Amino acid sequence: MSTVVDERLKRLRRELDDHTRIADRLGLDLERPLRSLNDGYPENAVALVGKLTEKLLKELWRHHGVEGDPSTKALNDLVKRCRPYIRSSTVLDALDDIRRLRNRSTHDGYDISDEDGLLAVRRLVDVLVWFTDTGSAALLGGEPDVAPEVAGRCEFLAGLHVTLGYRQAKRFVLSPDTVYLLFCRESGMRLEYVELMLSRDADDLGTVLTSHGGELLRTRLPKLTRFVVVDDDGGTPGALHQLLGTDFRIVRYDGFLDTIVNLDTHLAGLADSTAPDTTPAPRTPVVATVLTTDPHTGEAAVTDSGDAAGLVADLARGSANVLVTGRPGSGKSTLLWALAADPAIRRFRFYFDLGLKPKDEPFSEYAARLLAPAMASDRSRAYDLFLYLIRSGTALCVLDAVDEGVPEPSPTGFLRLFTDLSAVLSAESAVVMSSRVSFLADSPQVRQLLDSGAGRSEQLVEQMYANGVDPSRVPHFHVVRLAEPAATPLERRLTAELGLPPGQPLADILGTHLTRTLTEQGRPELEQQLPATLGRAFLADRTVFSLLDLHRELGAEAFTEGRLDPAACVLAPLLRPAGPDHVAFVHSAYQELLAARYLSDPAHLAATANLSDDVFLTEQVRAFLASPSGAGRDDDEDGGLVRDDCVLPTGAYLVGPAERLLIRRIERPVRFDRRAVTVARYRRFLNALEADGTSRWDHPDQPANVTHRPWTDRLRHPDYYENPFYDDHPAVCVNWWSAYAFAAFEGKRLPTSLEWEAAARGADGRLFPWGDVPDSGRINCADAWVGHPVVTYQAWYEDFAGDAVRRAGATPADERPGNRSPFGVLDMVGNCWEWSSTTLDDSAEAVICGGSYDNPMRAVQTSTKGVYRKRGGSNAVGFRCVQDIDPADASTTARAGTATALAEGTTA
Numbered sequence: 023m024s025t026v027v028d029e030r031l032k033r034l035r036r037e038l039d040d041h042t043r044i045a046d047r048l049g050l051d052l053e054r055p056l057r058s059l060n061d062g063y064p065e066n067a068v069a070l071v072g073k074l075t076e077k078l079l080k081e082l083w084r085h086h087g088v089e090g091d092p093s094t095k096a097l098n099d100l101v102k103r104c105r106p107y108i109r110s111s112t113v114l115d116a117l118d119d120i121r122r123l124r125n126r127s128t129h130d131g132y133d134i135s136d137e138d139g140l141l142a143v144r145r146l147v148d149v150l151v152w153f154t155d156t157g158s159a160a161l162l163g164g165e166p167d168v169a170p171e172v173a174g175r176c177e178f179l180a181g182l183h184v185t186l187g188y189r190q191a192k193r194f195v196l197s198p199d200t201v202y203l204l205f206c207r208e209s210g211m212r213l214e215y216v217e218l219m220l221s222r223d224a225d226d227l228g229t230v231l232t233s234h235g236g237e238l239l240r241t242r243l244p245k246l247t248r249f250v251v252v253d254d255d256g257g258t259p260g261a262l263h264q265l266l267g268t269d270f271r272i273v274r275y276d277g278f279l280d281t282i283v284n285l286d287t288h289l290a291g292l293a294d295s296t297a298p299d300t301t302p303a304p305r306t307p308v309v310a311t312v313l314t315t316d317p318h319t320g321e322a323a324v325t326d327s328g329d330a331a332g333l334v335a336d337l338a339r340g341s342a343n344v345l346v347t348g349r350p351g352s353g354k355s356t357l358l359w360a361l362a363a364d365p366a367i368r369r370f371r372f373y374f375d376l377g378l379k380p381k382d383e384p385f386s387e388y389a390a391r392l393l394a395p396a397m398a399s400d401r402s403r404a405y406d407l408f409l410y411l412i413r414s415g416t417a418l419c420v421l422d423a424v425d426e427g428v429p430e431p432s433p434t435g436f437l438r439l440f441t442d443l444s445a446v447l448s449a450e451s452a453v454v455m456s457s458r459v460s461f462l463a464d465s466p467q468v469r470q471l472l473d474s475g476a477g478r479s480e481q482l483v484e485q486m487y488a489n490g491v492d493p494s495r496v497p498h499f500h501v502v503r504l505a506e507p508a509a510t511p512l513e514r515r516l517t518a519e520l521g522l523p524p525g526q527p528l529a530d531i532l533g534t535h536l537t538r539t540l541t542e543q544g545r546p547e548l549e550q551q552l553p554a555t556l557g558r559a560f561l562a563d564r565t566v567f568s569l570l571d572l573h574r575e576l577g578a579e580a581f582t583e584g585r586l587d588p589a590a591c592v593l594a595p596l597l598r599p600a601g602p603d604h605v606a607f608v609h610s611a612y613q614e615l616l617a618a619r620y621l622s623d624p625a626h627l628a629a630t631a632n633l634s635d636d637v638f639l640t641e642q643v644r645a646f647l648a649s650p651s652g653a654g655r656d657d658d659e660d661g662g663l664v665r666d667d668c669v670l671p672t673g674a675y676l677v678g679p680a681e682r683l684l685i686r687r688i689e690r691p692v693r694f695d696r697r698a699v700t701v702a703r704y705r706r707f708l709n710a711l712e713a714d715g716t717s718r719w720d721h722p723d724q725p726a727n728v729t730h731r732p733w734t735d736r737l738r739h740p741d742y743y744e745n746p747f748y749d750d751h752p753a754v755c756v757n758w759w760s761a762y763a764f765a766a767f768e769g770k771r772l773p774t775s776l777e778w779e780a781a782a783r784g785a786d787g788r789l790f791p792w793g794d795v796p797d798s799g800r801i802n803c804a805d806a807w808v809g810h811p812v813v814t815y816q817a818w819y820e821d822f823a824g825d826a827v828r829r830a831g832a833t834p835a836d837e838r839p840g841n842r843s844p845f846g847v848l849d850m851v852g853n854c855w856e857w858s859s860t861t862l863d864d865s866a867e868a869v870i871c872g873g874s875y876d877n878p879m880r881a882v883q884t885s886t887k888g889v890y891r892k893r894g895g896s897n898a899v900g901f902r903c904v905q906d907i908d909p910a911d912a913s914t915t916a917r918a919g920t921a922t923a924l925a926e927g928t929t930a
Contacts, residue, residue, distance in 0.1 A: 031060060034056065034143050034147060035053075038143075040154060041150040041151075043162055044153060044162060047161070050078075052074070054070050055067040055068075067142060068124060068127045068134055069127055071143060071146050072120060072123075072142075074146060076097050078153075079092070079097075079101065079117075080092040082160050082161065086160070088104065097120075108413070110410070112152065113148065116146070117145075120145050120149075123138055123141065126138075151184070154190070155184045156177050157177050158177050167198055168195055168198055169199055171222070172220065175251075176193075176201050176203065176220055179220065179251070181410060182282070182407075183216060185403065185406050185407055186406075187403065188206060188216060192204040199222040199223070200220065200222070201221075216247050218249050221251070221252050249271050249281065252273075252275065281398060283407060285370060285396065287395065288372070288392065288393060308329070308353050309330065309504075310502045311326055312327055312500060312502050312503075314500050330357060333502060334346060334361060337452070339367060341451065341452055342452055343447070343455075344453075344501075345456075346454065347503045348458070348504030348505075349458065349506060350510075350512070350528070350642050351528065352506065352511065354504065358456050359422075361418070368416065369416045370414075370416055372418070372419050372420065373420045373422065375423055376421055377427065377606070378566060381427075385443055386442075389404070393408055409446075412449040413451070414450070414451070417449075417451040418452045418453075419451060419454070421446075421455045425640075426565070427439065513528055516531045516532070520538065529618075529646050532612055533615065535596070535612075536596070536612065537549060539593065539596055540592060548579070552619075553619040557615075557617040557618070561620070567604065580592050588605055596608055615646055618647045624673070624674075627674045628673070631687045637684070639684070641681075644786075648786040665845050669693050669694075670692050670781045671688070672690060672691050674686070675687075675688060677779045679885045683787070688776070693904060694773065694781050694903075697902065698753070698853070698856060698901065699902055700752060701752075702750070703753070704743070710767065719763040719764075719766035733895040734755075737755050742754075750835060750836065751835065752853065752854045752900035754895075754896065754900050755895040756895060758890075758892035764901075771859065772858055773904040774860050775869040776860070777904060779885060781847055782843050783884040783885070790851060791844075792840060792841065800840040801838065801852040802838065802874075803877055803879050803882045804822045804830070804875070804876055807826045807830045808822050811878075812878035832854050832898070832900070836849070851872045851873055852874065852882045853875055853900075854875070855896075856900055858871055862889060868889070869887055869889060870890045870899060871888075875898065
């Protein structure tokens with residue numbers, strides 16, 4: 023063994039000697055791994071460290087009453103289940119390293135080096151240091167002479183200083199209510215000390231000091247390191263001063279943290295950067311709908327609350343996690359700021375606006391950057407301190423605008439975000455997040471994460487485990503959806519400030535504010551530049567700007583007298599600080615309005631579609647585009663936007679779910695069937711089939727033994743294809759291969775899923791073919807059959823899956839003329855899913871679009887997609903066809919479309 027290794031072994035042996043109390047209590051032989059290393063068997067040392075760690079974690083398991091029997095658990099399971107009860111990130115990292123080394127050593131042929139063995143022992147020491155230096159009863163067993171409340175406080179304060187890099191030098195139990203602690207750390211060439219005398223009250227402390235002659239804190243240590251921490255500092259402060267001298271501070275226990283980090287400074291600094299509608303408390307009660315999940319049964323329930331602020335405050339006082347959702351301006355930030363500003367909610371409170379976090383900056387770095395100015399010293403440990411307080415179970419962490427902090431609005435982006443926040447989400451403290459409704463609450467992937475039921479995929483569970491998130495503990499989120507009144511708090515405030523008549527759309531209110539601000543600043547002409555600069559920047563995911571950026575993009579005239587100062591910018595009333603010399607809009611809706619104005623130019627929309635796939639739109643940008651006036655529009659009453667020729671022109675279209683809106687181009691015009699293929703039309707195809715049920719129009723890759731005759735044994739009505747009563751109903755129980763062959767039979771094809779969605783949404787990307795306002799009278803879906811909105815799966819199961827599902831079914835393809843797209847195509851959402859020609863990773867499956875009669879309305883929008891096996895046949899799946907049009911003839915064909923009956927599927 024080398025001299026260097028030998029010296030390291032001696033040092034580790036000395037450090038392990040400091041933890042004999044834990045070793046004696048749990049029967050641990052801490053010397054054995056060192057002997058194995060000394061004898062040249064590092065693999066045995068790693069295995070022994072793993073065994074010792076298992077014993078430690080089993081004791082921790084029992085101490086905290088974790089459900090189950092730890093005696094049969096392996097190291098991986100023990101680490102997973104004990105993780106939520108460990109406050110120290112250093113200990114968690116050490117456990118992960120031990121587990122990794124142990125797992126490596128179990129693989130045959132893997133060479134375990136001396137360095138691996140030394141690392142395993144070093145990480146074991148890191149685990150032991152925490153529990154020894156904090157005096158944790160979890161492994162040390164506790165001190166019988168100390169009152170439990172005092173012991174708990176000693177452990178908390180000790181953990182606080184260990185987190186900041188100190189080690190415990192001395193600990194004296196002076197009475198059941200009074201303990202002396204001394205901490206020390208190396209800072210360069212100096213030694214820094216902190217002395218604490220912790221007591222329940224001043225009288226007991228005075229008695230203890232009198233009995234010791236008042237000498238305990240009269241040392242030669244550096245000044246300003248001595249604290250007397252008491253509950254009641256108003257008892258006999260004069261007497262304490264006489265006993266102790268002058269080199270100490272008397273601090274209440276609840277206020278001791280202020281000597282390390284000033285959370286009031288942290289919150290006050292953020293107050294300056296919050297939106298103008300973010301006041302310390304909501305002006306009027308906000309009505310909310312609350313979605314909760316029973317942690318035992320997994321069943322969801324929906325209730326109404328007349329006071330969202332009071333409801334969220336009550337949840338935050340416990341260990342509840344809350345997701346507050348609502349449309350822009352609904353008061354989410356107001357509610358969350360009031361929560362963080364209220365000292366009665368939680369002992370420690372943190373507020374982070376993720377809308378200001380750069381997308382490429384990890385949350386740990388962002389949080390540390392915001393907290394560092396509030397640290398009294400050693401700012402490099404700001405995030406470690408934050409995590410310690412979060413894991414202590416005494417903190418509230420407010421994460422505002424989570425939807426704006428996601429790296430990308432996709433399932434992958436969701437998981438990356440939650441991975442980044444995993445240390446916070448898996449803690450014992452309360453976490454309150456805010457997001458727009460469409461981004462999180464309506465995302466199936468994130469609902470799986472927020473719900474505690476069995477809907478989580480195995481892949482998601484493994485990703486959560488791999489990133490330190492225990493799925494059994496993360497989280498039981500309560501979803502609080504703020505109501506959508508006639509006017510949101512933002513709209514009401516701006517309407518009053520601007521003197522506008524009530525009931526104005528949000529787009530008009532924000533536009534008036536922009537215009538008036540620039541006019542008052544004497545620069546009204548700048549408004550024409552904003553869409554191409556700040557609006558386009560929003561599409562490139564730029565929401566924070568340096569003053570130099572604004573000067574460069576808007577020109578010197580955007581600053582009064584050319585001064586590069588936030589107050590001198592002509593947009594100053596609409597901006598908020600976002601770091602040194604950086605600003606952002608006071609509300610993202612302003613920049614979203616500018617983005618919508620930019621995209622309203624067809625040339626800009628087309629140019630944006632040609633950019634990379636990383637360009638996403640928010641739901642609010644789409645809403646502004648779909649309804650520039652800000653109101654939900656019924657385009658049946660707007661003849662300028664409605665065509666009736668069923669032709670989808672070339673151009674750029676908004677597609678995708680609300681959390682991942684994209685702009686995509688249609689390169690060739692196509693004419694859609696006005697209606698889904700009906701039984702009568704499909705019957706003509708049946709009459710042209712070969713004897714074996716195939717045809718000469720079959721797909722070249724069609725598998726053997728596929729017949730184009732419907733699955734009569736699956737039909738809800740056996741005579742569906744024979745009874746003339748059903749002639750106008752959609753052709754269902756038809757597989758994808760049959761739909762393909764039928765389209766070829768008529769000289770057509772199946773639409774791609776992109777074409778289908780573009781035809782349903784129109785140029786403005788509406789949520790429903792008729793507009794953005796839900797209307798169960800226009801659509802065949804579960805809500806229409808039960809007579810009220812269906813919100814949760816349990817509600818669907820109870821209200822629809824019984825009697826309603828027996829009554830429900832597909833209805834005639836032209837029964838609902840109000841369910842019409844801007845191009846004249848009928849019944850594209852609800853009634854029946856429709857096959858598309860698009861396949862994904864599995865060539866045996868194809869994308870289906872639009873939802874069906876047995877889905878709730880929230881699942882039958884123009885962006886609704888699903889995947890179904892190509893050989894499948896269902897009463898809820900039909901199809902329609904499209905016909906390619908020569909681009910040169912597209913305009914002529916389009917004009918003639920309503921006058922010429924090209925096919926039954928195209929004419930009304």
